Amino acid sequence: MGFLKLEHIHHSYFSNTQAKEVLRNINLEISEGEFVSFIGPSGCGKTTLLSIIAGLFPSTEGNVYIDGEEISAQNQSLIGYMLQQDYLFPWKTIEENVTIGLKIMERSNKTHKVTANALLREVGLPHVGSNFPRELSGGMRQRVALARTLAVNPKILLLDEPFSALDYQSKLKLEDLVVETLKAYQKTAILVTHDIGEAIAMSERVFLFSANPGSLHRVFEIPEVLRKLSPFDVRQHPAYSDVFQTIWKELESLG
Amino acid sequence: MDNTLFKQYQQMLKKEKRFVRLYQFIILLVFFGGWELLSRFGWIDRLIFSSPTYVWQTFIEKVSDGSLTLHVGVTLMETVIGFIAGTLLGTLIASVLWWSPLLSKVLDPYLVILNAMPKVALGPILIVALGPGYFSIIAMGALISIIITTIVVYTAFKGVDPNYSKVLQTFGATKWQIFREVILPASFPTIISTLKVNVGLSWVGVIVGEFLVSSKGLGYLIIYGFQVFNFNLVLMSLLIIAFFATIMYQVVELIEKAIIKK
Numbered sequence: 001m002g003f004l005k006l007e008h009i010h011h012s013y014f015s016n017t018q019a020k021e022v023l024r025n026i027n028l029e030i031s032e033g034e035f036v037s038f039i040g041p042s043g044c045g046k047t048t049l050l051s052i053i054a055g056l057f058p059s060t061e062g063n064v065y066i067d068g069e070e071i072s073a074q075n076q077s078l079i080g081y082m083l084q085q086d087y088l089f090p091w092k093t094i095e096e097n098v099t100i101g102l103k104i105m106e107r108s109n110k111t112h113k114v115t116a117n118a119l120l121r122e123v124g125l126p127h128v129g130s131n132f133p134r135e136l137s138g139g140m141r142q143r144v145a146l147a148r149t150l151a152v153n154p155k156i157l158l159l160d161e162p163f164s165a166l167d168y169q170s171k172l173k174l175e176d177l178v179v180e181t182l183k184a185y186q187k188t189a190i191l192v193t194h195d196i197g198e199a200i201a202m203s204e205r206v207f208l209f210s211a212n213p214g215s216l217h218r219v220f221e222i223p224e225v226l227r228k229l230s231p232f233d234v235r236q237h238p239a240y241s242d243v244f245q246t247i248w249k250e251l252e253s254l255g
Numbered sequence: 256m257d258n259t260l261f262k263q264y265q266q267m268l269k270k271e272k273r274f275v276r277l278y279q280f281i282i283l284l285v286f287f288g289g290w291e292l293l294s295r296f297g298w299i300d301r302l303i304f305s306s307p308t309y310v311w312q313t314f315i316e317k318v319s320d321g322s323l324t325l326h327v328g329v330t331l332m333e334t335v336i337g338f339i340a341g342t343l344l345g346t347l348i349a350s351v352l353w354w355s356p357l358l359s360k361v362l363d364p365y366l367v368i369l370n371a372m373p374k375v376a377l378g379p380i381l382i383v384a385l386g387p388g389y390f391s392i393i394a395m396g397a398l399i400s401i402i403i404t405t406i407v408v409y410t411a412f413k414g415v416d417p418n419y420s421k422v423l424q425t426f427g428a429t430k431w432q433i434f435r436e437v438i439l440p441a442s443f444p445t446i447i448s449t450l451k452v453n454v455g456l457s458w459v460g461v462i463v464g465e466f467l468v469s470s471k472g473l474g475y476l477i478i479y480g481f482q483v484f485n486f487n488l489v490l491m492s493l494l495i496i497a498f499f500a501t502i503m504y505q506v507v508e509l510i511e512k513a514i515i516k517k
Contacts, residue, residue, distance in 0.1 A: 054425055081425035087418050091440045100436065101426040152426060 002029025003188055004053070004156060009062035011048055021213040022048050023059070028207065028216060030188060035179070037191045037199035037206045041254060045214030046192045050158045054079045066155055080154035082162040086141040088133040094120070094144055095129035101152040119147035122181060139170030146178060150185065157182065157189040163198065175202055175231040196247050200240060201231035206247060210254045217254065220247055305487045310494065313487040330461060330472040331499060333389060337396020338457035342450055344397065345404025353412040353438065354430070370406060374399040375463045382467055392464035399460035400453040411445035412438050447511045454503045458496065
């Protein structure tokens, strides 16, 4: 029994000139606490699929179940969603940014400060609560965005290329932090990326999608030896390049 | 070394500032001095162009008989209320349009027409409909800025990066929460800049309104001075309008600084 279950997901976008099928018959299951990646050529509908899982809009056909509950616009499960950029609100302090989810969900105000401080410490930014986002570097801001995502204690984390706007060094550091934090909280997570290395380094399984229309092409199991290592160490491990080659060839074959 | 260079730089800035202030003062002096001299030597018609001393005499006279305070008070009150009402209503209509995309599609051509239309041309109708009093003048002051505020603020609402809304949607935010937490605060800079435009527009609306109603206010003084050919009065009113319009603009700038700082 999967923690997250997608059944026969089809999705089409309609414009006034055409209907474009972006997802065709997606079926997959992810178990609790698992970290998986979605990779594929551009236009394979990865982000669309993530939005459907998040309940931002319904799929044209098919069902999404999280922890046994069906997801719809009316019944959004507790989803944590990280975007390409941090999208911290520039007019709010870091602390207010971290607790915005709690505020939206109208949970009690007193616990906000405690939660914010604890989470900021967790992501290695203990003293920035009263600062504004513009005073922080890109890597720090993305870490705050991680804290904001975790603040509502989501059942599942959806990471939509959250490292793509960062410089290489910050990216590597943040990868380690994300994996470490999610392991500590036992969170289920889906990472969308077009970086094969990132997918291998961070996840336990890699789902490869093909484009036009987007469908699930193949699933790769990452070897046990790599799963135990931090993303940074995975990249140094001899087994890493074999896995990379396998996925690379498969991705190439999709054209 | 760095320290001395920095001090030099600061001194240069100070010097430049003094230079600017000096020339601003000289322009002011030349304007009023030249005006006075030209008028004294009869190079411009004193009956039409008056002179600073005559304007000053009229000012003292009107202040001492108490009539000026009344007129200034009336005009200021009308302008401030018209300005605030125009900005608030414009923002409110923009919010409604943002709320309902269908409504905004329906109303789009009407907004274009209303925006293109010279609002002061509605003056006579307003006076007939609302009566020749404060209310129709305030309505003029507001009307002149409502449509442009609506259009500019609505465009700002729509221009807010949808990813900010997406962040809140993932937390299950309602439309009202998205508006309050994202759309409105993200549009504050635009709203403030429309405030600056609206200050000027409200003065136009109110002065024209007072031209038409002709009972009280600085607009009335101008039209009255024109009719009895007392241009001392006309020019004095103009200078007072310039003074208070500047003050209002400065207040808006202070508000802007306070908000942007946040």
